[in-house]
Amino acid sequence: MLLRPTLLHSLLLPIVQALSSANANTNGSSSNNIMTTSSASVALRSVKQILPAAPMYWVGDGFHVQQVFSNKACTEELSPFLMLDYAVPKYFKPNENGSPLGIGQHPHRGVDTVMMAFKGEVEHADSIGNQDVIKPGDVQWMTSGRGIIHQEFHSNEFSKKGGELEICQLWVNLPKKDKMTKPHYQPIVNKNIPVVDLKEASVDKECSEETVGSVRVIAGSFLGTKGPASTFSPVELWDTTIQKKGAVVDLPLPDDYNCIVFVRQGEIDIIGEGGDPKRVGAQGVALLKREGGIIRIQSAQQNASLLVMGGLPLNEPIAHRGPFVMNTLDEIDQANRDYKMGKFGK
Numbered sequence: 001m002l003l004r005p006t007l008l009h010s011l012l013l014p015i016v017q018a019l020s021s022a023n024a025n026t027n028g029s030s031s032n033n034i035m036t037t038s039s040a041s042v043a044l045r046s047v048k049q050i051l052p053a054a055p056m057y058w059v060g061d062g063f064h065v066q067q068v069f070s071n072k073a074c075t076e077e078l079s080p081f082l083m084l085d086y087a088v089p090k091y092f093k094p095n096e097n098g099s100p101l102g103i104g105q106h107p108h109r110g111v112d113t114v115m116m117a118f119k120g121e122v123e124h125a126d127s128i129g130n131q132d133v134i135k136p137g138d139v140q141w142m143t144s145g146r147g148i149i150h151q152e153f154h155s156n157e158f159s160k161k162g163g164e165l166e167i168c169q170l171w172v173n174l175p176k177k178d179k180m181t182k183p184h185y186q187p188i189v190n191k192n193i194p195v196v197d198l199k200e201a202s203v204d205k206e207c208s209e210e211t212v213g214s215v216r217v218i219a220g221s222f223l224g225t226k227g228p229a230s231t232f233s234p235v236e237l238w239d240t241t242i243q244k245k246g247a248v249v250d251l252p253l254p255d256d257y258n259c260i261v262f263v264r265q266g267e268i269d270i271i272g273e274g275g276d277p278k279r280v281g282a283q284g285v286a287l288l289k290r291e292g293g294i295i296r297i298q299s300a301q302q303n304a305s306l307l308v309m310g311g312l313p314l315n316e317p318i319a320h321r322g323p324f325v326m327n328t329l330d331e332i333d334q335a336n337r338d339y340k341m342g343k344f345g346k
């Protein structure tokens, strides 16, 4: 699977359409009906910053996404997470005769790319021989390591039938010592992702034990249940739903981890130390302070869907250009040279 180097630029530079988002998003306002006292024995993680819904752009011609982390993407502040592209549910017409939409062959080095499908289907093919359809609930965890070439398109079936597509792609950095590891692919299907009941937290009263939502544990572990993804540094990735409006849930995370909460749907309040709630609207993202304590969330609507990301910071410099994420610019130049010389994807 060889590529003409001249193709690289047209594939990697997405068509940027700086559309302002139509999604309402409030920034840090307080809700009225929230419990304002937290039990004294529990330390709560507070919000450091809320980023509103980001503008949209196109990846290839098949994925209309928001770059959720905005100008924080690929900064050490979010380590080990680099960027999150989220394709808001969007209807695609049946495409009977044309070839499926998406993004053609392009390389990666030094980074794990994690594709999650919520609606619709994406077909992946790569230079180490994997070809796979990612269906709703499935996750594809790809380690590019020293170099892989892949493509991502709407699946043939989805393309012909048309329908709603909702996906996201998260980039997780590789530690310096693992950047040149052999490329690797983990297809994680929905039925292999454990689902843990989420109980209502005890706030100033006896624990209700009522199930108010669920956590799909993709990576890391939640209340002792381990997720299937294997990672190069400690990473938690929880696809979380709170069904009941007004329910309060507690999510425990190790103290020294960075933590990011992305609201895919709905609206939530994150209740920090002192009971101070911070509102995060649909497609908004909350960066939490890196300090001890559990994450306490109250759903402000029914069926809030969140992506909770936690990880131990790598504390290593980040050099990022296009599809390559290394530690120095020299290593980025080397990646470009190696790619042009056909050293990728083996």
Ligand code: MN
Pocket: 106, 108, 113, 150
């Ligand atoms: Mn890619």
